[in-house]
Amino acid sequence: TIVFTDYKAGSQYTVSDVIFVPSWKGKEYKATSVSTTVENGVATVTLEFPHITQFSNPKVILRINGKKRTFKVCQ
Structure with missing residues (x-):
């Protein structure tokens, strides 16, 4: 999450x-x-994904109001 x-x-x-x-x-x-x-x-967004046990330098790619965005995820 x-x-x-x-x-x-x-x-x-x-x-x-x-x-x-x-x-x-x-x-x-x-x-x-x-x-x-x-x-x-103020927007609060909750994203849920399948359970993943191993990752390194993850990122999320999504569209906000139609515009593509990429965010690094803090571990």
């Missing part, structure tokens, strides 16, 4: 096409659940 907050979300915030990339080996995992709440312009 990964949770992040966007303090400049505005009133509309759509998250889609969420993929977890656990390492440089290229294996990708689609999110099993994506939950987004927006309150007073």
Whole structure:
């Protein structure tokens, strides 16, 4: 599970096409659940993925309001 907050979300915030990339080996995992709440312009997003036991320098690739984004994940 990964949770992040966007303090400049505005009133509309759509998250889609969420993929977890656990390492440089290229294996990708689609999110099993994506939950987004927006309150007073602040979005809180919860992403759930299959259980993964080993990873190194993971990242998440997703679309926010249609724009592709890539984020490094803190371990």
